[in-house]
Amino acid sequence: MKIADRVERVPPSGIRRFFELATEAEDVISLGVGEPDFATPWSAREAAIASLERGRTSYTSNRGLPELRDAIARREREKRDLSYDPDEETLVTAGASEAIDLAFRALVDPGDRVAIAQPSYVCYPPGAIFAGGEVLDVPTRAAEDFTLTYEALEASGGADAAVLVLCYPNNPTGATMSESELAPIAEFCREHDLAVISDEIYADLTYDREHASIATLPGMRERTIVINGFSKAYAMTGLRLGYALAPPEASAAMTRVHQYAMLSAPTTAQHAAIDALRNCEEDVREMRAQYDRRRQFVLARFAEMGIECFEATGAFYVFPEVPGGDSETFAEALLEEAGVAAVPGSVFGEGGAGHLRVSYATGLADLREALDRIEAFLD
C-alpha cells in the first residue's frame, strides 16, 4: 500500500526511541513523564461512574454538552478574562491534541507556512505537515528564558507565515510569557496578519504569577484560537478531554472538521469534566501547590549541583543545561549509569539541544532519590 507523502515525511517521534530504552532498563526513576502523577480528583471520577450508571453513553451534540460549554466559558471568563460564547465560540474536543489538529486543518492551506516557537511539544510540526503546511522553526533561547521574541520571529521569516503556534506555559522548558512579553508578538501578528494557535493546556500550572493569554491583547481575539483542556490541571489525561475557544468563523470551521472526524468528544469524560469544573477547584489548587513545591525543590537541587537551569515558572518541567552540551549522550548515560530517565531536549526541536527536560510530575520521595542519583552521577 502506498502511504501518503505528507505522512511519510514525518519521522516517528524521537521520544519513542528513548521510551524503549527506558522501558528496557531496570530500577529506573522516570523524570520523563509528560502527565500528572496525581489521579483524577475523586469527585470527577465519581461523576463519570454515575453517568455510566445512568446510561449516559450516547453521542452528545458536536460541540459538546451545553452544560459543559457553559461551565468552560464561565471559568475562562472569571479566571483568565477570556470571554467566549458557549454556543458559537466553544468546542469540546477529544483532548487538547484533537483541538490542535483541528486548528491546523481549519487554518492551514497547502503550502502555508506555520511558524512554531521551538523547542516545543512534539505534535505541532507533524500536525502542521499533516494539514499540508510547511514548518517554520522559530528558535527561543535560554538567554531569554525561552520566551519568544519579536526579533526571533522576524529573523526566521515569520512575516511570511500564515499561522503562529505558541505554547506557554511551555512543554518542554517550563517557560511562561507575561503580558508585556506577549505584546510585541501580538504586534508582529497584527502587522503581518498571522493567525495564532495558542496552546494554553498548562495555564493553570503557572507559579508566582498569573497566566497571560495572547488572545486578551488588543486586536488578537479575532485572530487567535485558544486551546486548553482537562488533562494537566485536573489530571485527566486518559479521559481525553480538551476544548478550543475561537471567534465564530474559526470555531465553526473547526466544528465542521470535528463533526466528520470525531462527531463528539467522549461522553463519559464530558460528565467528569462538568463535575471537575463545579467541584474540583480546590483539588487543582492543591495539585498546583504540590507542583510548585517540587519545582522549587528541583531548582534548588540543580543550583546546589552547579547545573545551569533557568527558573521555569510554569507547567511541570524544568530545562537544565547538560554538562558537555550533548543532551542525547548525557540522557542515555544518565539512564544506563544512574537509572534516571529524562528526555533529551533535542527531541523537542533544534533549540532544545544541550538541555534535558526534567519532569517533576513525580512524588517527592522519587524526585529526591532521582536528584541524589544525578548528583552522584555528575561526581
Place this chain on the structure above:
Amino acid sequence: MPVNEREREEVLELLGENARYSIADLARFTDLSEEEIEAAIEELEDSGAIRGYQAIVDPSRVGTEQVRARVELNVTLDRETGYEDIARRLAGFSEVQSLRLVSGDYDFALDIEADSMDRVSRFVSEKVARLPEITQTVTHYVMDTYKDRGIEMGEGSDDDRLSVSP
C-alpha cells in the same frame, strides 16, 4: 530572627503535610533559609501552636491488639459546671485519644483506645459514665480503619503511566 505570619503559615502547612521533612528540604521548598525555617518551627512550638508530632499508623499492619472506640456523650450543665470543666476531667485519662465538643444529638465525641474490648467497656462504664454530669453514653467500637487524618490505608494505586511520554 523574627518570623512573619506568611512564613509561619508556610512552614505549618508543610509540616502538616509531612512532619518529617528535613530542615534542608523545607528550605528548598520555600524561599526561606534553613535558619528562618528553624526559627519558625521553634516559634510555633514555643507558642504552643504545634502540640506534637505523631506517625499515622495503619493498625492492621502492625499486629496491634489495641481496641478503639468512638464514644458519644450527653451531659448536663449547671451553674458551677461548664463544658470546659467536664472536658478537663475527661481529657486527663490516657485512654482518651481525642475529645471534641460537637453540635447535634450529643455533646462530646471521644476517641478511646485501650488494649482490650473489656478495658474499653470498663473505662466507659466505670470512669466516664459515673461522672455526675454525664447523662448518656453510646459506644461504637471501631471495626476497621480506611482513612485517618487525610491518609488512606489501602494499597494505593500503581503508577501505570508510560515511563516516558511527550
